[in-house]
Amino acid sequence: MGHFIKIKSLNDIVDTLKLHFYPNTNITLEEIEILNQNITDFVELKKEAMQIKNQDNQKRFVNTTFANHKFRVMAVSQSSFNVVLQNGDISISLLKYSNRHSNPLIKVEFRAEFLLRSGYKNAIQYVKNIINNLFENYFIKVSEIHLAKDIQGYEFNPFDIHRFKTLSKHKTVFHNDINSEFYFGNKFSGFSIGRGAEMLRVYNKTLEISQKKEKSFIQVLSWNYNPDFDNTQNVWRLEFQLRRERLKELLGKDGLLDSLDNVINSISNLWTYCLERFVFKHLSNDQVHEQVTGYRYNKDSSIEILNPETLRKRFQRANLHIVWESIRTFEDKQAPTLQRIKDIKKPESEYVKNSIKSVISTFIKLNKGHFDSQDLTQIFIDADNECKEKHGVSMIDKARINALDYIVNANVFYEENGLIQYGFHKYKKDFVNNLHDTFALVQNEPSNFYTFQEFQKRLSKL
Structure with a gap:
């Protein structure tokens, strides 16, 4: 099949971009006052907009000018934000600064047409110039990017969703009715795989434009400039969605994709990552049918149940589909994939609560529904004595030694990957100081000699 198909790539675009602006720790009181006062002024305009009676909230707004740009102050704001400003290019949600929360102060959503017309880098700079009129002491994180x-050159069909190999367990098929009557048939329009943090959408863009004329800007601003574009053929869009919960786990050449700059510098790497997360394989229609049903018909018309391992290996051995072979690059770059990695963080109190619940639950079962604090205390004493016999230290000291091992391993991980969450360094410092204070009182006691040696051994590795 691949020898007779020529895939034409019409563009590479950032179709959706959502940014969160957070205040730096050294934000000044003056900046806070300017930001909050501006938001107060916008909220007053919002109150005027709320007086407008209309079932369509998009028509309830008051016009204003800010930073030499025209905006609509909307009557309705997003959850947790004080006010929303919109124009034809962007939507800006604003929240007053407060020491009581650590939420982003500003959320910006870009219109797809604006990103395409201006280019995502120019669009980002445009937004920064506006935000700088509110405050400049900020850092930016990407909430979502498509x-x-x-x-x-290729017409996707309902079989194709089964030609994808992915770690995602969620697959959804979408259809568009030609008519409101089902028996007139459906026109297949695409599918999606994945959910939320990581998703692939494949859909007929030509069909979408025929139904939503406001989407036709893509042909005017992009397709018509490509000499390979054929307006007699359908255009299919391949769109990958990534949200912050996934981005912050990805490691690029400049570090964790936890900031806007690192994401923008890794755009082509993100594309490669997505192609490897959602792999389109070349399988015949018969093979797809067998993949779905789990059986095949032999020549004598008997049914043969296929082993899941056989199907898995078939998928594994199948060649990459010609479509995936043809779209390896993004912005003419074939970049290496990103490493997905879990970051190091300090332990959370929720883990302790859950462990306590588990202890109480098991103890209640042991006592056939009866609870006796003295019995529970004796179990702790017995466990402590067993720990001393087996390891030469008490349960408390053994837990301290284990925690030190955790910190040592975290340091090794950090040195290799440069990946660590905020708060861990302080956790480590406080932990070591607490141990120093504890053992300063008892290090010369013979019963604590072994524990103190183990403590010093692990500290030397930090």
């Missing part, structure tokens, strides 16, 4: 490519 990378997309429009292609011609």
Whole structure:
């Protein structure tokens, strides 16, 4: 099949971009006052907009000018934000600064047409210039980004969703009715795989434009400039969605993709990552049918149940689909994939609560529904004595030694990957100081000699 198909790639675009602006720790009181006062002024305009009677909230707004740009102050704001400003290019949600919360102060959503018309880098700079009129002491994180490519030369069909290999367990097929009557048939329009943090959408962009004329800007601003574009063929969009919960687990050449700059510098790497997370394989229709049903018909018409391992290996051995072979690059770059990695963080109190619940639950079962604090205390004493016999230290000291091992391993991990969450360094410092204070009182006692040696051994590795 691949020898007779020529895939034409029409563009590489950032189709969706959502940014969160957080205040730096050294934000000044003056900046806070300016930000909050501006938001107060916008909220007053919002009150005027709320007086407008209309069932369509998009028509309830008051016009204003800010930073030499025209905006609509909307009557309705997003959850947790004080006010929303909109224009034809962006939507800005604003929240007053407060020491009582650590939420982003500003959320910006870009219109797809604006990203395409201006280019995502220019669009980002445009937003920064506006935000700088509110405050400049901020850092930016990407809440969500969609990378997309429009292609011609292949018509996707309902079988294709089963030609994808992915770690995602969620697959959804979408259809568009030609008529409101089901028996007139459905026109297949695409599918999606994944959910939330990591998703692939494949859909007929030509069909979408025929139904939503406001989407036709893509042809005017992009397709028409490509000499390979054929307006007699369908255009299919391949769109990958990535949200912050996934981005912050990805490690690029500049570090964790936890900041806007690192994400932007890793756009082509993100594309490669997505192609490897959602792999399109070349399987015949018969093979797809067998993949779905789990059986096949032999020549004598008998049914043969296929082993899941056989199906898995078939998928594994199948060649990459010609479509995936043809779209390896993004912005003419074939970049290496990103490493997905879990970051180091300090332990959370929830773990302790859950452990306590588990202890109480098991103890109640042991005592056939009866609870006796003295019995529970004796179990702790017995466990402590067993720990001393087996390890030469009490349960408390053994837990301290284990915690030190955790910190040592975390340090090794950090040195290799440069990946660590805020709060861990302080946790480590406080932990070591607490141990120093504890053993300063008892290190010369013979019963604590072994424990003190183990403590010093692990500290030397930090």
